[in-house]
Amino acid sequence: MAAVLAIQDLVKVYPSGTRAVNGVSLEIQRGEFVVLIGLSGSGKSSLLRCINRLVEPTSGRVVFDGADVTRASRAELRRIRRRIGMVFQQFNLVRRGSVLSNTLAGRLGYRPAWRTILGRPLREDVAAAFENLGRVGIADKAFARADALSGGQQQRVGIARALMQHPDLMLADEPVASLDPATSHSVMKYLEEINKKDGITVICSLHFLSLARRYGTRVIALKAGAVAFDGRPDAIDERRFKEIYGEDAVEVEIGPERSQPQPMSATEAALAALASDPDLGGIADR
């Protein structure tokens, strides 16, 4: 099976002189759930952004589904980008816009600019937006302002927006770093679902190894911009862990899915339980 994404000798040097990505080569197969880990500043965000050229790589090549991203013209790049969804740590929704309009934004790459300016989305796009919002369990919030939603809900809008692109690849830059443990799991489960059900390849950076082990089919660790580990999640033992995170690091567990160590209120307990259920996860952090 052909790799959906091939990265060759990728280097990113910022104008400040920082070598954020230092010669990364990777092949990612269709259907993988790749978790990117590494210390803060190890280059996870830079690598992810080089893939869709939100950050312009300094040298090296990125090939997405046979198309050379790094050499693409502006128009070609937009056609490539619309098949690569992306979700962000800070959700990056247009705060004053409605949930629906934020979701519809995922279709922009397929539609002419005049339609955007006239504010007349296609009927089929609106229908698709409701469908995708329904998938992440917030169709009833469609007309709420984006910044009126909780963090977990906003990230689900971010996922719905990305789904509108019909992506082959989903990039997620620390999608749950601003969320509490229970909500983190509810969001991760949607990423897991689109990976398993829709066959969308996911590359997701995470801060917690426990989450990486739970959701990843493959873990890639970055250290100082280079790949320090690439393999199955269960192959990361104590020694490898210390290699990636340094000698002084201790592995911590992000809150478990079903129960929490501290006593919980009845609602919290219910939420945590819901969050761990993929079918009910939609109402977990309401």
Next chain:
Amino acid sequence: MAEYFVARGLPVPAELSQNPLTHWRRLIVIALSLGVVYIGLRITKIDLSSANPEYAAGVIGQLFHWDFSILTPRDEFETFWDTAEGQMIVTIFLGIIATVFAIIVALPLSFLGARNIMTGNVLTGGIYVVVRLVFTIIRSIDVLIVVIIFGVLLGIGSAAGVLALAFHNVGVLGKLYSEAIEGIDPGPLEAITATGANRVQVIWTAVLPQIVNPYISFTIYRLDTNVRLAPILGLVGGGGIGILLFQSVNLLQYGAAGLIIFMIVVTVALMDFASAQIRRRLV
């Protein structure tokens, strides 16, 4: 304070033992400031000896003997618009029209003057630098000087006043608008770009919703300022009630001048109040 360091066997930081006021750099600043004031007093020849207190008192008295005849047309050739209140209304509209003209030019230019939109390639980066430079140059020329120049170019009157005020405001509004764009949250911009949207779509979807409120707020602030500036324009040939004021002072009609000044003060106070109210409701 030094005991803390001594007790722990640490070197005492030099900063602790210095009196900042006697530090040599501060002494130089103080000496320079005093020098500037001394030289300034010497060369500007501020001299009150030619002032006549009794005459001044008389003029001030006359300023309050308001001449209400300027509130009605003087002869059959004059209309309401020649009266002081008519000219006051005209003046307010001079300020409003000047603001509208300035918005029409500054609004599109402000996008070209926003760094976060224009970075990426050399051409747009160059445009950004030029646009911001133009804003700065325009802004740095005082509006009264612009009116005088426009008065020479276009002839004394409302056209010179309005266009001069508009010109100056292109610089001011352009900078304020551009900075509003530069202050937006870059997150949505990044996210919308990542969906494959083009530049126009990114601006429309991610930038516009974030700048509407600051734009309205800045515009009302400038509208307020321009309506206050408008009466002064007439003094240097820009049309409006300022011309009436200038004439009555020249003709020693201090009763009329006093009333006009009072009308301007009331108008400015009302504008101030209205603008504060509207802007408060926006945020």
